[in-house]
Amino acid sequence: MSPVIRANAWLSGLILLLAGAAWWCQQDRNLPPDTITNLAPAQITRIRILREGQLLQRLEKQGQVWKRLPSGAPVKDREWLDKVLHIAELPSLHHFPVDESRLSDFGLEPPRYTLVVNDQPLELGMLDPASGLRYLRVGPTLHLITDSYTHLLYRKKP
Numbered sequence: 001m002s003p004v005i006r007a008n009a010w011l012s013g014l015i016l017l018l019a020g021a022a023w024w025c026q027q028d029r030n031l032p033p034d035t036i037t038n039l040a041p042a043q044i045t046r047i048r049i050l051r052e053g054q055l056l057q058r059l060e061k062q063g064q065v066w067k068r069l070p071s072g073a074p075v076k077d078r079e080w081l082d083k084v085l086h087i088a089e090l091p092s093l094h095h096f097p098v099d100e101s102r103l104s105d106f107g108l109e110p111p112r113y114t115l116v117v118n119d120q121p122l123e124l125g126m127l128d129p130a131s132g133l134r135y136l137r138v139g140p141t142l143h144l145i146t147d148s149y150t151h152l153l154y155r156k157k158p
Contacts (some may be wrong), residue, residue: 034092036136036143039117041085048116049084049153056153083152088117090145093133098142106135106142113153124150 049057058069059081066075075081103109107126115122125135125142133144 034095035089036092036122036138036145037088037117037120039088039120041082041089044085044088044117046116046118047084048114050114050116051153052112053110053114080152083149084115085117087115087122087149087152088120090136090149092143092145094144095141097140098137103137106137108135108137111137113150115153124153 045061047057047059048055059066059075060069061067066081067073068075098106098108108123111123111125113124115124120138123137125137127134127147128144131144132147134147134150136143136145
């Protein structure tokens with residue numbers, strides 16, 4: 001076999017190997033990102049919104065109707081409610097375990113706002129100065145999320 005044919009065979013093999021590696025790497029990117037909770041909005045039946053530990057809102061799904069407690073009045077702003085429910089399924093753009101002694105570094109000692117969905121607290125911290133993403137703690141994990149929904153928790157009455 002001539003040196004030219006041998007070199008072409010090696011190059012063809014290398015190209016096939018690189019194409020296979022590129023395809024394999026692309027498959028990982030097509031996976032949906034992790035979400036901050038395993039809850040879909042339809043699974044949520046109770047919501048509490050706290051500011052600095054003080055209860056602002058308590059909502060409960062009774063049948064197909066969301067009601068404010070303790071008054072029992074139905075939630076009028078369904079668009080607001082849908083967006084609040086969507087917070088539980090926001091994608092985690094990055095996540096890592098958090099050391100309890102470093103919570104203040106992320107604006108979580110204490111958290112300014114906490115959204116409790118069913119019985120799972122989602123604690124909102126400060127914005128990451130480099131990325132503009134918000135820190136959000138769920139149990140022992142700290143997530144970075146987009147900050148496009150957190151302003152909804154500031155409202156007093158939906």
